[in-house]
Amino acid sequence: MSTEDTELDERKIVTFTLGSRLFGIDMRSLIEIREWEEPTPLPSVPPYVKGVTNLRGSVVPVVGLSERLGWAPSELHSRSCILVVTINGRHAGFLVDEVQDIVVIQASEIQPAPDVEINEQGAIAGLVKIERRTHDAANAEAMCLLLDLDALSLTRQVPDFA
Amino acid sequence: MSDELDEIQGIFFEECTEGLAVAEAGLSAMAEGDASSETIAGVFRAVHSIKGGSGAFGHAALLAFSHRFENVLDEVRGGRIPASAEVTKTLLGAFDILSDHVAAAQGGTEPPADAAMLAQLDAVLESKGAVAAAPAPAPAPAPEPVAEADEFGFTPVAAVVEDFDPFGFEPVAVQLEDFAPVEPAEPAGWTVRFGPSRGALGNGGEPMLVIRELEDMGAVVTGVDVDSLPGLRDLDPEDSYFVWTLRVPGTVGEQDIRDCFDFVAPDSLIEIDREEVLVAIVPEVPAAPAAPVAEDDDGFGVFEPLPVPEELLTLVPLEPAPVVAAPAAVPAAAAEKPKAEARPASVEVAQTIRVDLSKLDQLLNLVGELVIRGSILSDRLSPADQERVELPELSRLTRQIQDNVMSLRAQPIKQAFSRVPRMLRDLSAETGKKVILETIGEMTEVDKGVIEKIGDPLTHMIRNAVDHGIESAEERLAAGKPAEGTIHLSAEQKGARIIVRVRDDGRGINRERVRAKAIERGIISADAAISDEEIDGLICAPGFSTAETISNISGRGVGMDVVRSNVEALGGRLEINSIPGEGTTFTMALPLTLAILDGMIVRLGDQRFVLPLANVIETVQPEPGQVKETSPTSEVIELRGQYLSVRRVGELFGMRSQRAPEDSLVIIVESETAGHVGLMVDTIDNRREVVIKSLEDNLHPIRGLGGATILGDGSIALILDIDALVATGGSSKYALKGMAA
Numbered sequence: 013m014s015t016e017d018t019e020l021d022e023r024k025i026v027t028f029t030l031g032s033r034l035f036g037i038d039m040r041s042l043i044e045i046r047e048w049e050e051p052t053p054l055p056s057v058p059p060y061v062k063g064v065t066n067l068r069g070s071v072v073p074v075v076g077l078s079e080r081l082g083w084a085p086s087e088l089h090s091r092s093c094i095l096v097v098t099i100n101g102r103h104a105g106f107l108v109d110e111v112q113d114i115v116v117i118q119a120s121e122i123q124p125a126p127d128v129e130i131n132e133q134g135a136i137a138g139l140v141k142i143e144r145r146t147h148d149a150a151n152a153e154a155m156c157l158l159l160d161l162d163a164l165s166l167t168r169q170v171p172d173f174a
Numbered sequence: 175m176s177d178e179l180d181e182i183q184g185i186f187f188e189e190c191t192e193g194l195a196v197a198e199a200g201l202s203a204m205a206e207g208d209a210s211s212e213t214i215a216g217v218f219r220a221v222h223s224i225k226g227g228s229g230a231f232g233h234a235a236l237l238a239f240s241h242r243f244e245n246v247l248d249e250v251r252g253g254r255i256p257a258s259a260e261v262t263k264t265l266l267g268a269f270d271i272l273s274d275h276v277a278a279a280q281g282g283t284e285p286p287a288d289a290a291m292l293a294q295l296d297a298v299l300e301s302k303g304a305v306a307a308a309p310a311p312a313p314a315p316a317p318e319p320v321a322e323a324d325e326f327g328f329t330p331v332a333a334v335v336e337d338f339d340p341f342g343f344e345p346v347a348v349q350l351e352d353f354a355p356v357e358p359a360e361p362a363g364w365t366v367r368f369g370p371s372r373g374a375l376g377n378g379g380e381p382m383l384v385i386r387e388l389e390d391m392g393a394v395v396t397g398v399d400v401d402s403l404p405g406l407r408d409l410d411p412e413d414s415y416f417v418w419t420l421r422v423p424g425t426v427g428e429q430d431i432r433d434c435f436d437f438v439a440p441d442s443l444i445e446i447d448r449e450e451v452l453v454a455i456v457p458e459v460p461a462a463p464a465a466p467v468a469e470d471d472d473g474f475g476v477f478e479p480l481p482v483p484e485e486l487l488t489l490v491p492l493e494p495a496p497v498v499a500a501p502a503a504v505p506a507a508a509a510e511k512p513k514a515e516a517r518p519a520s521v522e523v524a525q526t527i528r529v530d531l532s533k534l535d536q537l538l539n540l541v542g543e544l545v546i547r548g549s550i551l552s553d554r555l556s557p558a559d560q561e562r563v564e565l566p567e568l569s570r571l572t573r574q575i576q577d578n579v580m581s582l583r584a585q586p587i588k589q590a591f592s593r594v595p596r597m598l599r600d601l602s603a604e605t606g607k608k609v610i611l612e613t614i615g616e617m618t619e620v621d622k623g624v625i626e627k628i629g630d631p632l633t634h635m636i637r638n639a640v641d642h643g644i645e646s647a648e649e650r651l652a653a654g655k656p657a658e659g660t661i662h663l664s665a666e667q668k669g670a671r672i673i674v675r676v677r678d679d680g681r682g683i684n685r686e687r688v689r690a691k692a693i694e695r696g697i698i699s700a701d702a703a704i705s706d707e708e709i710d711g712l713i714c715a716p717g718f719s720t721a722e723t724i725s726n727i728s729g730r731g732v733g734m735d736v737v738r739s740n741v742e743a744l745g746g747r748l749e750i751n752s753i754p755g756e757g758t759t760f761t762m763a764l765p766l767t768l769a770i771l772d773g774m775i776v777r778l779g780d781q782r783f784v785l786p787l788a789n790v791i792e793t794v795q796p797e798p799g800q801v802k803e804t805s806p807t808s809e810v811i812e813l814r815g816q817y818l819s820v821r822r823v824g825e826l827f828g829m830r831s832q833r834a835p836e837d838s839l840v841i842i843v844e845s846e847t848a849g850h851v852g853l854m855v856d857t858i859d860n861r862r863e864v865v866i867k868s869l870e871d872n873l874h875p876i877r878g879l880g881g882a883t884i885l886g887d888g889s890i891a892l893i894l895d896i897d898a899l900v901a902t903g904g905s906s907k908y909a910l911k912g913m914a915a
Contacts, residue, residue: 052890071867
C-alpha cells in the first residue's frame with residue numbers, strides 16, 4: 013500500500029491471461045477476484061455484457077473481456093474468474109481466463125503499444141516485459157499488455173438512451 | 175482557511191436559499207391578501223438575515239439592495255406602509271431582484287441591474303408620508319414610541335412583542351415592555367469595542383470584514399488597543415491581539431451593529447455602548463427597572479434579569495451559522511440573539527437539523543441491506559420457525575425503520591414548484607402575456623432525488639406552455655377566452671407514482687404545423703400515417719422546434735426533448751394531451767421513490783423478475799382455450815367477456831418458452847399507455863418489498879427495466895418497467911437480444 017508513495021516509479025500490476033496473451037491491470041483498480049458464477053443476463057445490452065452480479069449488495073455488470081476487445085469469447089473452465097475493478101468510481105467485473113500473478117514493474121519499463129489488433133482504441137496502454145514465475149527457464153520472460161481500464165468503461169457504451 | 179470560509183459561505187448561501195423561499199412564500203401569501211403581521215414579519219426576517227450574512231461576507235451589492243428592500247419591509251411591518259396590492263407587487267418585484275442578487279453573489283457574477291427597482295422601492299417609501307398621515311390601523315397594539323424606537327435598534331424587540339405576543343411569548347414581552355418606554359431623547363453615538371477572539375483568524379474570522387461593514391454604516395475607528403500585543407518573540411502571527419474601538423453614529427440601530435458581528439467567533443469581545451446616555455424615561459410603566467440604565471455603564475444591564483436566556487440559549491445550536499455574541503461580555507447580546515432564534519420556534523416552525531444527503535443515502539442503503547438480510551433469514555428458517563412471533567416483529571420494525579428513513583428523504587414537491595411563480599412573472603414580462611398560476615397538491619411528498627431532477631423538465635414545460643400554448647390577450651378574447659391565460663400545476667400520488675401535470679388553457683398543439691415541421695426536419699416521412707397522439711409526441715423529438723423565431727424563452731428545439739429524456743432517466747414517463755383550442759396537458763408520471771418497491775416476484779425459466787405491485791390488477795390461471803392467438807405473434811386472453819392483449823414476458827426477453835398457456839399464469843397489469851394488458855409468466859414466487867438497485871450506478875439504464883434487486887438468496891432479479899415493456903408493442907422492438915445467452 014505504502015510503496016506507491018515511496019517509489020513513484022514502481023507499479024504493482026495484476027497479470028492474467030486471455031487465451032495465449034498475458035495482460036496486466038493496475039493493482040490499484042482491483043477490488044477483488046472472484047470465481048466465475050453465471051451472472052443474471054440483461055436485455056438490450058451488447059453481447060460482451062454477460063449480465064449483472066451481486067457484489068456485496070451492489071449490482072455490478074460482468075463483461076467478457078475477450079469479446080470486449082473483439083476476440084472470440086473465453087471458454088469457461090475451472091480457473092475462469094472475474095476481476096472486479098473500479099473504473100472512475102464505477103464497478104465492473106471482467107471475465108478472464110486465469111489470474112497469474114502480482115508483479116512490480118517500473119513505469120520507465122513500459123513501452124508504448126504498437127498497433128494492437130483490438131476493436132477498442134487505446135485500450136492497451138503499453139507493453140512491459142515481466143518475469144514469469146515458472147520453472148521453464150526458457151520461457152521465463154513474457155510480454156504483458158497493460159490495459160487502460162478507462163478506455164473500457166461501460167458507460168461509454170451507452171447505446172442511444174436519452 | 176479560505177476553505178473554511180468557503181464552507182461558511184456555503185452555509186450562508188444555503189440559508190439565503192431558505193430565506194428566499196420563506197420570503198417568497200410570505201410575499202405570495204400577501205399577494206393573495208394575507209397581510210397578517212406574522213406573514214410580513216416572516217418576510218422581513220428572511221430578508222434581514224440575508225442582509226446580515228451578505229455584509230459579513232463582503233457581498234456589497236447584495237448588502238446594499240437587501241438593505242433598501244428591508245427598509246421598505248420594515249415600514250410595512252410597522253404598519254406605516256399599508257400592505258396594499260400595489261406595494262406587494264413592488265415587493266415581489268424586489269424579491270425577484272434579490273434572488274438575482276443572491277445568485278450573482280453565489281456565482282461570483284455581475285450583480286443584476288437594480289436601479290429601477292430601487293427607485294420603485296424609494297417611491298413606495300416616500301409615498302408612505304401620505305399614507306402615514308392617515309395612519310393605517312396598527313396591526314397590533316403597538317404604541318407609537320415603540321415604532322419610533324426603531325432608530326435605536328429596539329424595533330426587533332418591539333416586533334417580537336407585536337407579532338408574537340399571541341403565541342405565548344409573554345415572558346419576553348413583559349420584560350421588554352418594561353424597557354420599551356425608555357425612549358432616548360435624541361440619537362447618541364455608539365461606542366463599539368471589538369476584539370476578535372485569539373483563535374478568530376485561524377477559524378476564518380476576518381476582522382477587517384466586520385470593521386469595513388461598520389464603516390459602511392458611518393463608523394469611524396477611533397482607537398486600537400494594542401496592550402495585549404506581546405513581544406516579537408512570543409507573537410503568534412495567527413493570533414489576534416488588537417481591540418478596536420469604533421464610533422458609530424447614533425442613527426444606526428443597535429441591531430444593525432450587532433448584525434455585523436453575526437459571523438464573528440462567539441468568544442470574541444464585543445461591546446456596544448451608548449456614548450452618552452441621553453435616556454428619557456417615559457413614566458407610564460413601572461420605571462424602576464429602567465432607572466439603573468442611566469447609571470449603568472453598559473446601558474443594557476436591564477436585560478440581565480430576563481428569565482429567557484438560559485432556556486433559549488439551548489436553541490442556539492439549531493442555527494448552524496456561527497452564532498454571535500459574547501455572553502459574558504455583553505449580556506444584552508446574549509438575550510438579544512436567542513430571542514431572534516426563538517421566534518421561529520414560537521410560531522411552531524418545526525425544529526430541524528441539517529444532514530448531509532449522502533449520509534441519508536447511506537442510511538437508506540443500510541436499511542435496504544437490513545431488509546434483504548431479513549428476507550434471507552426468513553428464507554432459511556423452517557416454516558414452523560417463520561411463524562414465531564419474533565420474526566414478524568423484526569420485519570415490522572425493519573419496515574418502520576425503512577418508512578422513517580424514506581420519509582427523511584421525502585420532501586414536499588413544493589420545493590420544485592416554488593420557482594414557478596417567479597418564472598411566470600419573468601415570462602409574462604417578456605412575452606406580454608398575462609398568466610395566472612393555479613397550484614394543487616404542492617404538499618405531495620416525493621423523494622428528494624426526484625424533486626431535484628424534475629426542476630428542469632418543469633421549467634421547460636412551463637416555458638413551452640407560455641410561449642407556445644397561451645395566446646396573446648387579443649387572440650384569447652377573440653376566441654372567447656378570458657384575456658389572462660391559466661396554467662394549472664398539480665401533483666398527486668397515485669399508487670407508487672407521482673403524477674405531475676402542467677396544463678394550460680392555450681391554443682393546443684397545432685398538429686398540422688407540427689406534422690409539416692417534422693416532415694421538413696426529416697423526422698418523419700411525408701407520407702407517414704401517424705395518429706394525433708403520435709404527432710403530439712413529435713414535439714419531444716430531438717431537434718424539433720416549431721417556433722418561427724427563436725425566442726430566448728423557448729424555441730431552440732431542445733426543450734421538450736430534454737424534458738422527455740430527463741423524465742425517462744428518472745424511471746418516469748411523459749405524456750402529452752392536447753385539445754385544439756382548449757389547451758395542452760403535459761403529464762409526468764414519476765416513481766414515488768427511487769429506492770424501495772413493493773413487488774411481485776415471478777419466474778420465467780430459471781430467472782426471476784420483479785413486477786411492481788402497483789401495476790398488478792389481478793392474476794389469472796388460464797383455462798385451456800382462454801388464451802387465443804390472433805396472429806402468429808400475438809395473443810389475447812378472454813376475461814369476463816373482454817379481450818385483453820397478452821404478452822409473453824419470456825418472449826419480450828428473447829427466451830422462447832414452449833409452456834402452454836394453461837401451465838402459465840397471466841398477470842393483468844395496468845399500464846399508463848396501453849391500459850390493461852396480460853403478461854404471461856411461468857409462476858409467481860411471492861410478494862415482497864425489494865430494494866431498487868439502479869443499473870446506471872455501474873452500467874447504464876436499460877429500456878424495459880426499472881433496475882435490479884438482490885433477492886434473499888443473494889441472486890439478482892431484474893425489475894420490469896411495465897409501461898416501457900408494454901409500450902414496445904408485441905414486437906421485441908427494443909431488441910432484447912443480449913438475452914440469448
